[in-house]
Amino acid sequence: MKRNVAKNTLSFSCSKSMKFIRTPRKIWKHINDEMSSMGVKFTLDACASDDNHLLPKYYTKEQDCLQQDWDGEVVYCHPMFDMHIGKFVQKAFESPCLTLMLLPASTHTRYFHRYIYKNINCEIEFLEKPKRGFNFGHEDGTFEEIKAGRVGYIKPLMIVIFDNRKGIKHDRVEQKVEDIIKHLNL
Numbered sequence: 001m002k003r004n005v006a007k008n009t010l011s012f013s014c015s016k017s018m019k020f021i022r023t024p025r026k027i028w029k030h031i032n033d034e035m036s037s038m039g040v041k042f043t044l045d046a047c048a049s050d051d052n053h054l055l056p057k058y059y060t061k062e063q064d065c066l067q068q069d070w071d072g073e074v075v076y077c078h079p080m081f082d083m084h085i086g087k088f089v090q091k092a093f094e095s096p097c098l099t100l101m102l103l104p105a106s107t108h109t110r111y112f113h114r115y116i117y118k119n120i121n122c123e124i125e126f127l128e129k130p131k132r133g134f135n136f137g138h139e140d141g142t143f144e145e146i147k148a149g150r151v152g153y154i155k156p157l158m159i160v161i162f163d164n165r166k167g168i169k170h171d172r173v174e175q176k177v178e179d180i181i182k183h184l185n186l
Contacts (some may be wrong), residue, residue: 080093105156
């Protein structure tokens with residue numbers, strides 16, 4: 001029996017009202033605190049609007065961050081959860097910069113296996129879903145509390161960090177090599 005599946009059907013698709021979502025405040029605070037503890041400050045919000053940008057330097061949809069130079073930047077990238085996520089992940093993978101991404105935890109996707117999984121310059125943190133879901137902001141930068149009897153975005157999320165900076169010593173890479181040598185008894 002043949003199944004008809006729309007070309008744009010994705011496991012993490014969302015309603016039109018969720019198409020232009022802004023990073024939940026709690027997640028942004030967590031990200032900033034973690035990066036600050038490492039002595040790192042964001043320089044670019046790659047997927048923003050004039051109303052909801054989180055940093056002074058940002059790219060809007062019209063400026064198309066995929067066509068811009070990210071070299072040397074510390075990038076925060078929270079793309080729309082649509083079929084184009086893989087292009088943003090590829091850009092982060094190929095750019096000589098530090099990029100932190102907020103993404104759906106879609107470990108079955110091509111982009112996850114090609115660019116994230118087993119990448120020694122990449123770290124992944126899976127986020128536990130809050131009891132009533134993640135509370136994303138609106139395109140205009142405003143937030144509303146999740147009302148009683150309602151839930152926010154309930155699908156799993158992950159934070160992915162690509163560290164492709166030139167000339168930066170990567171302790172986790174050296175540790176990985178040490179682990180491999182130890183495992184091989186060399």
